[in-house]
Amino acid sequence: MRRAFGIAALVVLAPLALFVLSAPPSASGAAYxxxxxxxxxxxxxxxxxxxxxxxxxxxxxxxxAFRLVATKSEDVRTIDRVIDERDVALNAARALALTAFxxxxxxxxxxxxxxxxxxxxxxxxxDLPSPVVSTYLGLQRPGASDxxxxxxxxxxxxxxxxxxxxxxxxxxxxxxxxxRDASMTTVCPSTSAVGDWWTTDGERIVRDAIAALRARGFxxxxxxxxxxxxxxxxxxxxxxxxxxxxxxxxxxxxxxxxSVPTLVVHGRADAMIxxxxxxxxxxxxxxxxxxxxxxxxxxLVDHDRASRAITDFLESQRAARATARSR
Numbered sequence: 165m166r167r168a169f170g171i172a173a174l175v176v177l178a179p180l181a182l183f184v185l186s187a188p189p190s191a192s193g194a195a196y197x198x199x200x201x202x203x204x205x206x207x208x209x210x211x212x213x214x215x216x217x218x219x220x221x222x223x224x225x226x227x228x229a230f231r232l233v234a235t236k237s238e239d240v241r242t243i244d245r246v247i248d249e250r251d252v253a254l255n256a257a258r259a260l261a262l263t264a265f266x267x268x269x270x271x272x273x274x275x276x277x278x279x280x281x282x283x284x285x286x287x288x289x290x291d292l293p294s295p296v297v298s299t300y301l302g303l304q305r306p307g308a309s310d311x312x313x314x315x316x317x318x319x320x321x322x323x324x325x326x327x328x329x330x331x332x333x334x335x336x337x338x339x340x341x342x343x344r345d346a347s348m349t350t351v352c353p354s355t356s357a358v359g360d361w362w363t364t365d366g367e368r369i370v371r372d373a374i375a376a377l378r379a380r381g382f383x384x385x386x387x388x389x390x391x392x393x394x395x396x397x398x399x400x401x402x403x404x405x406x407x408x409x410x411x412x413x414x415x416x417x418x419x420x421x422x423s424v425p426t427l428v429v430h431g432r433a434d435a436m437i438x439x440x441x442x443x444x445x446x447x448x449x450x451x452x453x454x455x456x457x458x459x460x461x462x463x464l465v466d467h468d469r470a471s472r473a474i475t476d477f478l479e480s481q482r483a484a485r486a487t488a489r490s491r
């Protein structure tokens with residue numbers, strides 16, 4: 165029975181391991197794959213099975229310990245530090261590209277663009293924790309929402325709301341780089357994996373994030389969102405005391421204008437949220453509308469143009485408000 169179970173495990177793990185290793189994975193991802201294969205192999209071999217199992221278990225424990233040390237952070241839960249976000253996101257993107265489950269023109273470009281983004285984030289920031297695991301475990305709620313923060317030199321901040329796939333550090337970082345060029349700190353709170361920010365819990369998390377930034381002495385607070393996060397931001401903005409609004413790849417068709425300066429960035433070929441929806445919102449809200457030659461993943465695959473639009477907007481608003489205060 166033990167040997168049969170081991171063979172079954174190897175049959176399942178072997179192709180999965182080949183897929184993950186071809187990404188290529190992070191060092192910890194490769195170590196996790198190797199440890200699981202060794203543990204499964206320990207069930208198959210007749211001689212030295214105990215030693216093989218000990219070796220696999222030791223590698224697994226050592227990898228977990230390495231991740232906990234390398235990603236030491238008070239921003240997210242311990243469970244989120246165990247897995248490298250890159251391995252989760254990149255392999256999910258590759259699976260989507262292979263299966264064509266999401267029919268957006270950006271999908272074939274996403275894996276390579278994502279690989280480059282993670283490489284660059286690693287070079288600039290080192291090992292970063294991610295709240296994606298606890299998000300999918302349903303642990304995010306008001307009063308216990310993990311937040312990623314990228315600090316800048318200025319006294320203004322942006323709250324960036326994640327989309328329906330959960331709070332990925334890389335997406336937060338992509339936006340934060342653009343905000344940092346405008347001297348603004350970026351905070352990315354977490355809600356459910358659905359990204360339903362318009363719910364009571366979602367709104368409370370956003371209000372708590374605004375209050376926390378105010379308590380820390382930040383002057384102007386802006387709201388931004390990506391995909392479902394942009395839909396939520398467009399619905400919440402009229403209720404909140406914010407200095408401006410940035411919507412990327414999304415807007416609610418029923419949301420009124422927020423009566424604050426607003427930027428809408430959208431891919432003209434977006435197959436998930438048709439460009440007519442944010443275009444109509446921008447007209448309704450008197451917003452600045454920037455349409456990119458991309459699909460739903462415009463922030464990733466056309467990052468330079470998206471980032472430039474975001475930085476220019478935030479910098480212009482920061483300068484205008486500074487001028488108004490000096491009068």
